Amino acid sequence: MSDLVHQTITILFTDIVGSTRLWEDLPHEMETALARHDALLRTCIQQNGGKVVKSTGDGYMAIFSDAWQGVSAALAAQRALTNEHWDGPIGQLQVRMGLNTGTAEERAGDYYGPAVNRAARLVTVAHGGQILISEKIHNLLHSALPAGLAFKDLGHHRLRDLSQVEHVFQLVAADLPTIFPALRTPDSATTNLPIQLTPFIGRTNEISAVSTLVTRPDVSLVTLTGPGGTGKTRLSLQVAETLAGHFAAGATFVGLAPTKDPALVPDAVARELEVIEQPERSLPNSLGHYFAGKEALLILDNFEHVMAARPFVTELLAQAPRLKIIVTSREILHLNGEHEHPVPPLLLPDPAQTATTILLSTNESVALFVQRAQAASANFTLHEDNARAVAAICVRLDGLPLAIELAAARVRLFSPQQILDRLDNRLRFLTGGARDLPSRQRTLRGAIDWSYNLLDEDERRLFARMVVFTGGRSLEALEAVCAPGLDMDVLDGVSSLLDKSLLVRGEGLAGESRFYMLETIREYATERLANSGEAQQVQTRHLAYFLAQGEEMETRYRQHGQLLLLEQTAAELGNLRAAFNYTLANGRIGEAARLIASIDYYLRYRDRLVEGQRWFQQVLHLQDQIPRPVLARFLLGAGRLAWVNGVLEQSHKLFLRGLKVAQAAGNRRVAAWLLVELSVCAFGIDGRDLSLQRCEQGLAVFRELDDRPGIATAYNNLGEVARLSGDYKQAREMYEACLVICRETGEITRQIMQSHNLAYIAYRQGDYTRARDLNISCLEQMVEIGWKHGSVDTLWNLAGPLTWLGQEEKAARLLGASTALLVEMGVVPHPSDIHELALYTADVRARLDETAFEALTAEGKAMTLQQAVDYALTK
Numbered sequence: 070m071s072d073l074v075h076q077t078i079t080i081l082f083t084d085i086v087g088s089t090r091l092w093e094d095l096p097h098e099m100e101t102a103l104a105r106h107d108a109l110l111r112t113c114i115q116q117n118g119g120k121v122v123k124s125t126g127d128g129y130m131a132i133f134s135d136a137w138q139g140v141s142a143a144l145a146a147q148r149a150l151t152n153e154h155w156d157g158p159i160g161q162l163q164v165r166m167g168l169n170t171g172t173a174e175e176r177a178g179d180y181y182g183p184a185v186n187r188a189a190r191l192v193t194v195a196h197g198g199q200i201l202i203s204e205k206i207h208n209l210l211h212s213a214l215p216a217g218l219a220f221k222d223l224g225h226h227r228l229r230d231l232s233q234v235e236h237v238f239q240l241v242a243a244d245l246p247t248i249f250p251a252l253r254t255p256d257s258a259t260t261n262l263p264i265q266l267t268p269f270i271g272r273t274n275e276i277s278a279v280s281t282l283v284t285r286p287d288v289s290l291v292t293l294t295g296p297g298g299t300g301k302t303r304l305s306l307q308v309a310e311t312l313a314g315h316f317a318a319g320a321t322f323v324g325l326a327p328t329k330d331p332a333l334v335p336d337a338v339a340r341e342l343e344v345i346e347q348p349e350r351s352l353p354n355s356l357g358h359y360f361a362g363k364e365a366l367l368i369l370d371n372f373e374h375v376m377a378a379r380p381f382v383t384e385l386l387a388q389a390p391r392l393k394i395i396v397t398s399r400e401i402l403h404l405n406g407e408h409e410h411p412v413p414p415l416l417l418p419d420p421a422q423t424a425t426t427i428l429l430s431t432n433e434s435v436a437l438f439v440q441r442a443q444a445a446s447a448n449f450t451l452h453e454d455n456a457r458a459v460a461a462i463c464v465r466l467d468g469l470p471l472a473i474e475l476a477a478a479r480v481r482l483f484s485p486q487q488i489l490d491r492l493d494n495r496l497r498f499l500t501g502g503a504r505d506l507p508s509r510q511r512t513l514r515g516a517i518d519w520s521y522n523l524l525d526e527d528e529r530r531l532f533a534r535m536v537v538f539t540g541g542r543s544l545e546a547l548e549a550v551c552a553p554g555l556d557m558d559v560l561d562g563v564s565s566l567l568d569k570s571l572l573v574r575g576e577g578l579a580g581e582s583r584f585y586m587l588e589t590i591r592e593y594a595t596e597r598l599a600n601s602g603e604a605q606q607v608q609t610r611h612l613a614y615f616l617a618q619g620e621e622m623e624t625r626y627r628q629h630g631q632l633l634l635l636e637q638t639a640a641e642l643g644n645l646r647a648a649f650n651y652t653l654a655n656g657r658i659g660e661a662a663r664l665i666a667s668i669d670y671y672l673r674y675r676d677r678l679v680e681g682q683r684w685f686q687q688v689l690h691l692q693d694q695i696p697r698p699v700l701a702r703f704l705l706g707a708g709r710l711a712w713v714n715g716v717l718e719q720s721h722k723l724f725l726r727g728l729k730v731a732q733a734a735g736n737r738r739v740a741a742w743l744l745v746e747l748s749v750c751a752f753g754i755d756g757r758d759l760s761l762q763r764c765e766q767g768l769a770v771f772r773e774l775d776d777r778p779g780i781a782t783a784y785n786n787l788g789e790v791a792r793l794s795g796d797y798k799q800a801r802e803m804y805e806a807c808l809v810i811c812r813e814t815g816e817i818t819r820q821i822m823q824s825h826n827l828a829y830i831a832y833r834q835g836d837y838t839r840a841r842d843l844n845i846s847c848l849e850q851m852v853e854i855g856w857k858h859g860s861v862d863t864l865w866n867l868a869g870p871l872t873w874l875g876q877e878e879k880a881a882r883l884l885g886a887s888t889a890l891l892v893e894m895g896v897v898p899h900p901s902d903i904h905e906l907a908l909y910t911a912d913v914r915a916r917l918d919e920t921a922f923e924a925l926t927a928e929g930k931a932m933t934l935q936q937a938v939d940y941a942l943t944k
Contacts, residue, residue, distance in 0.1 A: 079139035079170045079206070080180070080188040081119070083110060083146070084128035086163040086197035095159055102159050103127065109149045110164075117142035122180055128164070128192070132180060136170050136209045140240060143168060143200045144218075147245055151198075163197020170205045187235065190228035194237075196249045204236035217243045226252055261341055262309055262322050270440060271415055271433030272304055279308045279410055283366070283393050284315060288408050289386045292372075292396040295412035296570040296590060297520055298471025301397040304412055305368050308395065316393070318365035325370055331377035338367070353381050357388025364391045372398040373523055373569065379404055399520045399570045411570075414468030414587070418460040426456045434463035434473060441477035449480050458485035465492045467587040517593045520569055527555050531562040532571060533597035537604075537611040540643025541575065541583040550610045578636055608651050615641065615648040616660055619667035626670040627778035629815030632854055638671045649684060658694040661687075662703040669706035673713055674818045676857045679895045682710045701731035701739045705746065712750050715897035720750050738779070741770035745782055749789045749901060760790045781810040781819060788826060789901050792833075801830045818859075821850045825863060829905055832869045840870035845942065852938055861890045862899055864937055869909035877916040878925055879940070884910060885929025886937035 085091075085106065091099045106127075114121055114131045118138040122130045133139040143166045155161045169191060171184020191201045207220050214220070221239040228235050241247050282291050293301045309320040321341055328337050335352045339345070344359050346352045360367075369382070379402050386392060386406070396402060401409050415433040429435050430451055438459055442449040451459060462485060466472035479488050524532060534551040535542060548559045555562070563584060566572040571590055577583040586594065598604050618641065625634055638645075645668065652661035665672075665684045672681030685707040688695070695703055704727030712720035724747045731740035748764035764786050771779035788803030808823040828843035844867045851859040865887035868880035891897060898906050914922055932940065 077170060077172055078180075078184075079133040079136045079168060080173065080185050081114070081131045081133070081139050081143055081166065081168050082125065082128065082188050082192040083131075083143075083164055083166045084125070084192050086165055088127040091159060098157050098159050102155065102157070102162055105153065105155075106150070106162050106164070109153065110146050113145040113149055114142045117145060122178070130180075130185075130189075132173075136168075136206045139168050139170075140200075140202070140206065140210065144240065144242060144245075147198060147200060147242075151245065165192055165195035165197055166200045167191030167193075167195055167203075168200070168206055169203040170209065187228070187231060190231055191235070191237065194226065194228065194252045198246050199249050200240040201252075202238040202240055204238070207236070207238045221247070223252060262306055262320055270437045272300070272307065275304055275410075275412065276307055276311055279304065279395075280311050282408055282410060283308065283312060283395065288406075289390075289392065290382065290394050290396065290402075290404060290407045292398055292401055292407055292409050293412050294398055294401055294409055294568075294570055296469070296587060297399065297517055298469045298589075299412050299414055299570075300470040301412050302370050303470070305370065305395050305397050309366055309368060312366065316364050316366045318360075318363035320366040320368065322368045323370065325372055325375055328375055331375040334369075334375050334378035334381055338369075353384055354388070357385055360385065360389035360392045362391065363389065365389075365393070367392060367394045369394060369396045372396045372402065373400045373520070376400065376402070400523065400568045403568075415463075415470060415473070417464050417468045426451055426453055429456050429460055432460075432463075434466075434468045435459055437470060438463060438473050438477045441474045442480040445478045446480045455485040458489050462489050462492065465489065465588065467589050469587070469589055472589055514593070517590060520571055521593070521597075523569055524565070524571075527557040528562055528565055529597070530555060530601070530603070531557070531559065532566060533594055533601050534603065534607045535566075535572075535584075535586065536591055536594035536598050537607050537647065538644055539647045541577065541585050541640065542644075543577070543581060543583055546614055546644075547584070549614045550607065553610070577640055578633065583640070611644070612648045612651055612657070612660060612664075615644050616664050616667075619645065619664055623667040623670070627781075627814060627816045627819075631815060631817050635671055635675055638668060639675060642677075653687060656694075658688060658691045659696050659699055662692075662695045662699050666699070666703045666706040669709055673709060674856060674859075676894070678710065678714055678858065682714045682716075685710050697730060697734055698736075701727045701734060701736055701743070703727075704730065705739060705743055708743075708746060708750070712746070712900060713896075715900060717750065717753070717900055721747070721754055724750055737770050738774060738776065741767040741774075741776075741779060742782075743767075744770075745779070745786050749786050749793075752790060752793050757790060757794050761787070764790060777810055777814050778816060781807045781814065781816065784810070785819065785823070785826070792826070792829060793901065793904070797830050797833045801827065804830070817854065818856070821847055821854075821856075821859065824850070825859070825866065828866060828870075829902070832905075837870040837873040841867065841874060844870065848938065848941060857934060858894065858896055860934065860938060861887050861894070862902065864890070864941055865898070865906055865909060866902075867941055868913060869905070872909070872912045872916060877913055878921075880909070880913045881917060881922055881925035882929035882932075883937065883941055884913060885926030886932045886940075887929075888926070889930035889932075890934055890937065 085103075088099070091102075110129055111121055114129070117133070119131045119133045119142050122132055124130075131139075131142065133142065147164070147166070150162060150164055153161070167188050167190075169184055169188035171182065171187070173180040173182040173185050175181075187203060191203060195201045201223075202220060211220055219241045221241050223237045223239055225234045225236050237252065239247075239249070279291060279293070282288055293305055295301050306322065309322070312320070321338075323338050323341050325334060325337060328334060335356060338356055339352055342356070342359065344352075344356055346355050350358065367385075372378075382394060382396070382402065383404055386394065401407065415437060418429055418432040418435055430439065435451070439449070439451050462476055463473060466476060476488055476492070483491070521529065521532070531551055535547065537550065538546065544560065544563065547563060552559045563572065567574055567584075571586070573585045573587065575583045575585055598607065622634055622638060625631075645664065649661060649664055652658070652664065665681070665688065669681065672678065672684075685703075688703070689707060692700060692703070704723050708720045708723035708727060711717075711723060724743050728740060728743040728747065731737075731743055744763040744767035748760040748767070751763075752760045764783055768780065768783035768787070770776075771783055784803045784807035788800045788807065791797070791800035791803060804823050804826045808820060808827075811817075811820045811823065824843045824847040828840045828847065831837070831840035831843060844863055848860060848863040848867070851863060864883045868884045868887075871877070871880040871883070917925070929937065
């Protein structure tokens, strides 16, 4: 039935009523009964020209080419279920059914679109044994029904998630039950739930999780928390509609935003329920008496500014054990028995999906933007030219529904790209919400103001100070940077900001708590700090903290625990960037030099070569402002970054100048490092003898100082000089000596590098199998620790031995992949290894004609890093 794609089809949904309880109470009997149910339904669907699309838990979704086929299948299925002999404790399975006709889109064997959604909603409001029909099917078939069949008009009903009401009909057959209770729609019980004028987008997981929580017997109070504009109210209403049939006494929504006095909360609830205070009973007691014995749902919306009314909630639940309360609040209530459910922002688009407009349109954030943009401008569509901009808008706005809606409304005046360009000042730009909304929902600033005004003075100062951090904050860092001058414990302040949804807790390395701000809230906090007069002081403390952190980490990068330390540095990279930018903006050049010099190891071994080179270059032309005790260490780091980026002449000059400064200052350790680094850097300039002399001089100092990482590096560089000189036996001995020490000290990255270097030697000595195996091991380890530059270097290092092992085509592809990936990363092959790359390339070319070589390398150039690694590791 593939010809049904994009054509009018009829959709049937079925569902077993009470299946969850049956599975829980009678799992073995249910397994047998379900198998019989499945066989009956599949037969009826197929015999009537239908196709089962998928199983939906304990039911089915099926499609038909015309409405009568669908109705006939549903009728046949109900008759088959009724006539089947159901023995055992389960008895006859009660199956409800819903049908609709409309246009649907097929994707990957499934069907999507409004017509499908309406059929799915119809089945949820039916009862076991009942067949519900949409108005469209009624209009198609009512004048031509066979004798014995009729459509019963059940009236107009609001269906969950659908803004347009449905005129619902029941299919009546003389040989089937015809009397059923009222439909289980949101209108079927007492309710004042506001009608939502726009369809609900996404939140499938949240709806399910909250609905499950609310219906648990041991749960009476559920609090939905989150920052302003995250969609707490709308989610609560959606959950209420989902559970409408669960509460015999209905659902009541009480909006508390207009209620300024917490003492008036009971009045607000009573007003919605039309409950009058009874004689000799207080109003709270009258409400408790009203709810006593009732299965009801009460939604208290925007509770955060009436927190003093919390005892009323406790009292109400004590008097009404079958009452369930959903609270929406920017702050948790901290009541016994309360279950918090933080409401996250909408799911953000995956950057990998932005190339496919169809995939992108299924994302929650993007779907909301498109929906609200089309409401603002009927001609708006998501297409290839604007999809990336729309995705970027959603990301910039943190997936906050309110912010996305306000941005989408601007399509009346701007294209998505123009909107994106204006989001640098989103608080000023995102205004103009619907006039019938509360003022806090008409502007993004108003939404955050509402939360900010709940803070006391110290909490406000802490909130503003925290903005100096970028990419997360540890509690230790917060205490060091934000605590001075506050008359409060920072931990208490952080807890309060978390409670009020102005801060988000995440988990860092080793389970450490880290605290984040959504970028939208961060922009607001930035304004507050700028207006506080404290910005300079707080930024100075931030710099001092991370400068001390960097210099403390510098001493440990070459020791045990190295990989964890590199990850910790990566976690603080945003803060290190912010601190560095602050030094440059304020002329603190000496501190800038200290900061970047302290993390040069991280920059080189965590794929930050280009960024690190740029940082050093920004300070180099100001080096006259760097204090002499700092300058030599800075020039050492600058020379290292220049060298690995292939700027060899500059690197040579920087090392030489650093050496003079270090020797003049009597800094023997830094001078030794400069000598050792010069030995390889200057090999092509100063020659083998001077390179060996310098490295031996540095090694002697390291031995005297018992600097094990220094000794290991000297051995490595002696091996490099020997390899470049063609003395492969000596090179191997030095690399192996380096490896022994690195295993003692725990310097993992240099251990991996020694496998890389020893692979060169094995290749040069004709042991191609060993060279291949060493490279494979090296590549696996580099991938494991996330070292991309090293992984790419190893890809082309594999090409040499593979060629001699008869895999020249694979070698050519790996050469192409590594070449393209290095260009993409903006880096060059390691300067010591360029001769090896040239040799491998020549070996491959010698075994392939030019056409084949070009074609194979082109295939490699099309690979991603992951694809190239997988290909390299495939035997």
